[in-house]
Amino acid sequence: MAERPYIVGNWKMNGTRAMLSEARAIDRAAQRYMKVEVALAPPYTLIHAVHREAEQIGIGAQDCHPGAEGAHTGDIAASMLADAGAKFVILGHSERRQDHGETNKLINAKIESALEAGLRVILCCGETLETRDAGDAEDFVLRQLKSALPAFGDPAERLTIAYEPIWAIGTGRTATAQDIEAMHRAIRALLDNTYGEDVSAQVRILYGGSVKPENAREILSTPEVGGALVGGASLSAESFLGIVVGASEAEEA
Numbered sequence: 661m662a663e664r665p666y667i668v669g670n671w672k673m674n675g676t677r678a679m680l681s682e683a684r685a686i687d688r689a690a691q692r693y694m695k696v697e698v699a700l701a702p703p704y705t706l707i708h709a710v711h712r713e714a715e716q717i718g719i720g721a722q723d724c725h726p727g728a729e730g731a732h733t734g735d736i737a738a739s740m741l742a743d744a745g746a747k748f749v750i751l752g753h754s755e756r757r758q759d760h761g762e763t764n765k766l767i768n769a770k771i772e773s774a775l776e777a778g779l780r781v782i783l784c785c786g787e788t789l790e791t792r793d794a795g796d797a798e799d800f801v802l803r804q805l806k807s808a809l810p811a812f813g814d815p816a817e818r819l820t821i822a823y824e825p826i827w828a829i830g831t832g833r834t835a836t837a838q839d840i841e842a843m844h845r846a847i848r849a850l851l852d853n854t855y856g857e858d859v860s861a862q863v864r865i866l867y868g869g870s871v872k873p874e875n876a877r878e879i880l881s882t883p884e885v886g887g888a889l890v891g892g893a894s895l896s897a898e899s900f901l902g903i904v905v906g907a908s909e910a911e912e913a
């Protein structure tokens with residue numbers, strides 16, 4: 661089974677240089693919880709500055725362009741992220757799919773490009789409430805993954821999946837532990853079939869959607885949950901570290 665629980669903060673479109681003190685506090689405190697792998701994905705504008713501050717935590721980005729370079733105004737290539745100090749990139753987040761019409765095909769191309777640039781990838785998936793209520797959540801998520809997953813057999817440790825039910829993002833609602841476990845088991849079975857069990861075992865499956873200090877321990881104790889992708893609660897060191905503590909306790913239990 662893959663290593664330590666992975667707790668990743670996604671700052672989304674939040675953060676100016678004034679937030680560097682939060683990143684610094686997270687980094688310093690993370691050194692006390694070595695059983696947990698802690699990472700932050702600030703906006704592009706802060707990647708290099710947070711990277712320079714960080715001694716312990718991993719720094720990543722929230723998106724990249726599928727191309728290597730060229731005339732794409734406003735876009736950022738994976739190699740440029742790596743140059744700025746990023747070690748991973750979040751791809752296929754539901755907010756990118758909704759706000760920018762990202763398709764699984766495009767996300768697949770971005771993944772290939774990110775891996776080529778030496779980055780780790782956190783591939784997001786998740787269903788809407790309508791899809792869940794219609795009983796199609798599992799089929800929908802597995803279809804998303806089948807279309808987006810990279811055809812690699814080699815750097816499995818560089819792939820992480822994040823299951824984020826869209827209706828749980830930023831709403832205060834979380835999926836039940838049973839629903840999370842069932843979906844994570846379905847994703848694990850897909851990874852087993854796609855890459856073989858040895859490779860699949862190296863891929864962590866994170867849960868995302870209103871993870872907070874109060875629910876972190878329960879969620880992170882759920883079978884097949886290898887960590888959390890945290891939005892709102894990652895914006896303050898205090899609440900994010902509360903989740904890190906929950907992960908550490910879940911790991912020790």
Ligand SMILES: O=C[C@H](O)COP(=O)(O)O
Nearest residue numbers: 670829830869870891892
């Ligand atoms: O990337 C993070 C997720 O979208 C979860 O966001 P949230 O913790 O604010 O619900």
